[in-house]
Amino acid sequence: MANPTYEIYAVKYGGPYIRPACMVNWFQDMDKTTRIHYYIFVIRGEGETIVVDCGVDPQLAKQRNLADYVSPAEALKRLDIDAARVKHLIVTHVHFDHISGIQLFPKADIYIQEREFNFWVKDPIAQRAPFLFVTDSVANRYLARQEGKKRLHLIRGDKKILPGIEVLLAPGHTVGLQAVAVNTAKGTAIVGSDLAHTFSSYQTDIPSAIITDMVAWMKSFDKVKAKASSPDLLFPGHDSGLLDHYPKVAEDVTRLA
Numbered sequence: 509m510a511n512p513t514y515e516i517y518a519v520k521y522g523g524p525y526i527r528p529a530c531m532v533n534w535f536q537d538m539d540k541t542t543r544i545h546y547y548i549f550v551i552r553g554e555g556e557t558i559v560v561d562c563g564v565d566p567q568l569a570k571q572r573n574l575a576d577y578v579s580p581a582e583a584l585k586r587l588d589i590d591a592a593r594v595k596h597l598i599v600t601h602v603h604f605d606h607i608s609g610i611q612l613f614p615k616a617d618i619y620i621q622e623r624e625f626n627f628w629v630k631d632p633i634a635q636r637a638p639f640l641f642v643t644d645s646v647a648n649r650y651l652a653r654q655e656g657k658k659r660l661h662l663i664r665g666d667k668k669i670l671p672g673i674e675v676l677l678a679p680g681h682t683v684g685l686q687a688v689a690v691n692t693a694k695g696t697a698i699v700g701s702d703l704a705h706t707f708s709s710y711q712t713d714i715p716s717a718i719i720t721d722m723v724a725w726m727k728s729f730d731k732v733k734a735k736a737s738s739p740d741l742l743f744p745g746h747d748s749g750l751l752d753h754y755p756k757v758a759e760d761v762t763r764l765a
């Protein structure tokens with residue numbers, strides 16, 4: 509079968525949240541705020557459904573007092589997806605808003621960079637304050653327990669995980685963040701997650717303020733830009749425009765490509 513193509517959906521499960529603009533785009537607009545959302549992304553086609561990131565578990569949402577929140581499992585129902593039966597789960601990185609809901613996907617194969625896994629599960633540095641701030645320790649313990657199971661795919665670098673879908677190691681925000689290159693009707697699109705919080709990050713070269721390695725981040729920008737068929741196929745992780753500027757297919761769900 510030649511060149512399978514997929515559609516990409518943004519599923520908002522949280523927000524809007526108001527953040528200092530300089531957190532969302534490093535050192536920019538120090539006196540302003542920005543509106544962001546929390547999303548899960550869905551890649552669909554060729555009879556397959558691939559979920560990108562897990563969202564926040566209802567328990568943690570309560571602890572963190574997340575307003576305007578629905579369980580990721582509820583949000584996915586709007587695309588007729590039963591989280592409990594999802595077969596493919598790509599984890600871009602292990603920050604709480606991307607990993608916390610992992611237990612909602614008990615049947616899924618999990619695709620994560622080995623570096624990212626090892627850092628959050630094994631490296632004592634991950635227990636230091638700046639990292640704990642973005643950690644869901646319950647989810648991380650669950651992730652740790654998957655080691656050695658067939659469902660856990662620890663990936664080293666770039667890898668095609670299904671025809672037309674390739675994960676790309678793209679560190680900077682975290683030690684082993686991965687973006688997803690997806691073959692769509694418009695060409696290769698990048699589900700970049702927090703490689704950029706906003707569309708403007710890709711245009712200005714200014715990342716978010718949560719930085720593990722700035723040099724690596726710049727190289728990751730170069731890498732995904734070279735891979736995408738056009739700049740408008742680079743999708744960020746938290747931009748409110750993902751919801752506002754694309755065709756709506758269900759409540760808080762848009763089709764990006």
Ligand SMILES: [Zn+2]
Nearest residue numbers: 603605702745
């Ligand atoms: Zn995030």
